[in-house]
Amino acid sequence: MAGEQVHQHISKQFEQELENLRHQVLAMGGLVESQLADAVKSLLENDVALAEEVIANDYKVNSMEVEIDEKCTEILARRQPAARDLRLVLAVIKMIADLERIGDEARGIARQSLDLSTRQPRRNQLSELEQLARQVRSMLHDALDAFARMDVDLALKVVEEDKVVDQEYETIVRQQITYMMEDARNIPIALDIMWSARSLERIGDRSCNMCEYLIYYVKGKDVRHISLEQLEQEIQR
Template sequence: MASIFDKDELQQHISKQFDQELVDIHSRILAMGGLVEEQVQLGVKSLIEADAELAERVVADDVKINSLEVSIDEECTQILARRQPTARDLRLVMAVIKTITDLERIGDEAKRIAYHAMDLSRQFPKRNQFTDLEHLATHVGVMLHDALDAFARMDVEQAFRVVQDDKVANAEYESILRQQITYMMEDPRSIPVCLDIMWSARSLERIGDRACNICEYVIYYAMGKDIRHISLDQVQKDLKGE
């Protein structure tokens, strides 16, 4: 794994152990991100295929994500207490603490999707009811992957692209809601299935939001700028130095 620290920055640290601690938390959060990605993929697969056994596995594996969040958070707390980092190092530790919280919540959303998959496995939904949901899941999956990649390389431009992509995910989510409401009006018997699909789409939309949060932390680390309450146009101007 390529380090996010260049040689000059590493040489500024008095303690080589401190350097290793920073690299270690960076590596561990990427491992956590990989596990979260897999959970989302398997959760969606269990939903589309009405696979209750796979859904149960997703639910059971959520404890692994929770455990990683606790251990990484503890490591960050120890770094703050022992090293008292400043400037970029402090921003990195704070970005990690915030990111693991979002990753844990993405894991929770994957678990919620798995619960809906268990419910749908007993209702025999029609395969074509999942077409738009699959599109949303694919889009959000790419957003999450790109957000983690942006974090791995602290790539501000890629982080910004992910934030922009959230508009498309939101539009897809709203389209699914309208579609499912239409189905329920046409056939009240479809209400239980439609509700599970709608709640699953809601979880996917939230995963997209969490991916955007991770990208905001990347921008915060790299630029020292909090963009949570700034318009995308203004952020883009800042990135271009305008």
């Protein structure tokens, strides 16, 4: 009887550790969302102070990644999880790596914002970028929401939306190339906008990665590097 009680206590404690791990990931995700929102706002509104704040706060994202990664290592060493629990820890390790890189992309956008603050981009150039940013921020939010609710269908929706982001990114690149060809003086501004758009496109990709890790955890299937059609079939099984 005593042995059974100890086992139950340990199981509950382990369950709480895994739940705390999920909360830490969501807290890190919330910080990264805030960093991205502020970076985009600084770019669109020419807010130098906000851009500098995003750059200065990047260390917080890095610190959270290290902290969660250490917790995962500790769980692997002490608990030696198997099956579903192991998949959760592995998924978390990969997700926080992508969140950290999204934080890096937000910092990059803030740096482009500082460059653009000394120039005068056309309003339509920024409006095109604003639409892309809105789409990407929605993808990141939904990816985190899918993880919070373990919602595979929402995760699939995020992956499907990546095609739209890729199309919008390609449109922006073509437009900026046109501006550069029209007048060489447009080159510095166009390059800053292209780099910002590239960062946003990468954030969309990393949001998709996070959804693939979630599907791996819930379904036990590695769905990386397969077509969207194959992914839909795997989820339905």
